[in-house]
Amino acid sequence: MTHLDGNAIAGVLEQLFGRDLTLASSRCTGCGAMREVADIHVYRSAGIVARCPDCDTVLFRIVEARDRMWLDFRGFSSLQVRS
Amino acid sequence: MAGTALLGRLTWLVAEVTETVTETPRVRTLILDVDGWPGHRAGQHVDVRLTAEDGYQAERSYSLASAPEDPPALTVERLDDGEVSPYLVDEVVPGDRFELRGPVGGYFVWDADALPEPLLLVAGGSGVVPLMAMLRHRAAAGSTVPAKLLYSSRTYEEVIYREELERLDGRGDGLEIVHTLTRAQPPGWTGHAGRVDVDLLREVSFPARRAPRVFVCGPTSFVEAVAEGLVSLGHRPGRIRTERFGGT
Numbered sequence: 022m023t024h025l026d027g028n029a030i031a032g033v034l035e036q037l038f039g040r041d042l043t044l045a046s047s048r049c050t051g052c053g054a055m056r057e058v059a060d061i062h063v064y065r066s067a068g069i070v071a072r073c074p075d076c077d078t079v080l081f082r083i084v085e086a087r088d089r090m091w092l093d094f095r096g097f098s099s100l101q102v103r104s
Numbered sequence: 105m106a107g108t109a110l111l112g113r114l115t116w117l118v119a120e121v122t123e124t125v126t127e128t129p130r131v132r133t134l135i136l137d138v139d140g141w142p143g144h145r146a147g148q149h150v151d152v153r154l155t156a157e158d159g160y161q162a163e164r165s166y167s168l169a170s171a172p173e174d175p176p177a178l179t180v181e182r183l184d185d186g187e188v189s190p191y192l193v194d195e196v197v198p199g200d201r202f203e204l205r206g207p208v209g210g211y212f213v214w215d216a217d218a219l220p221e222p223l224l225l226v227a228g229g230s231g232v233v234p235l236m237a238m239l240r241h242r243a244a245a246g247s248t249v250p251a252k253l254l255y256s257s258r259t260y261e262e263v264i265y266r267e268e269l270e271r272l273d274g275r276g277d278g279l280e281i282v283h284t285l286t287r288a289q290p291p292g293w294t295g296h297a298g299r300v301d302v303d304l305l306r307e308v309s310f311p312a313r314r315a316p317r318v319f320v321c322g323p324t325s326f327v328e329a330v331a332e333g334l335v336s337l338g339h340r341p342g343r344i345r346t347e348r349f350g351g352t
Binding site: 023024025026027028030031032033035036039041043044057059085086087 | 113114115147148151159163165205206208209210211212232278323324325345346347348
């Protein structure tokens, strides 16, 4: 399965966070790499799995259903957004 | 969530198809009327959600093809095993409606009033769609920023927006369009043949010292090959924005 960019899930993220997150800087818990969210690797099937392009650590998982979403953001040690 | 109407909050909107344009045998453009459309930037995309009678939902992302100066339009390529694209390409008729979330994404966008840096666009197949929005925006805004589009298609018949690209190329406003055909070339073809490689990038792209703003869109393998090629020619990775699309 080939990956997409974080940019591809801009819609889900904006619906969740109320703002565009693709230009936010994220830090990976696995290797400490700082990356723009647009730049991380995203795998999409029944749900969304985002992985660090540098060390493949799972950054977050999102499952969308009809009336709810399940979130697991275990792989971000920080997320920096412009205020 | 769809019922919350907070100002500025991203929610699902209802899009009505007003017109369809057949671009190639596998590709169609849907021009939309979206109630509450907030306007978009060239290069952004939307998520489309279809709901079956039994409640099953399928969601896919599609790039906006139109300039921000025009109504939203999606150009969709049919993937034969897809859940959404066969409906959008083969079945939708004007008056049909579906749900749409967007526009989204602030990463893969180009504004005509940004710094007058050269603009280098590299497209593989239907990856041309968000880049076409940029070229339409450039023309609509009267921009004369030097721009190049390097566009790789399998065959001549599969070149999306072929006639409009010819018109844009002929405006004499600083845009140059270079085609390459990877699978077959028609008799008398004067464009390039074969995949985009470092030699072709060196020949047709702006040199790295001119620090162009670069947008690359296409299948994952195409995007990675082009991005690596550009970096090897001295372009800074931070100047290269990529958008990959997968197979479904």
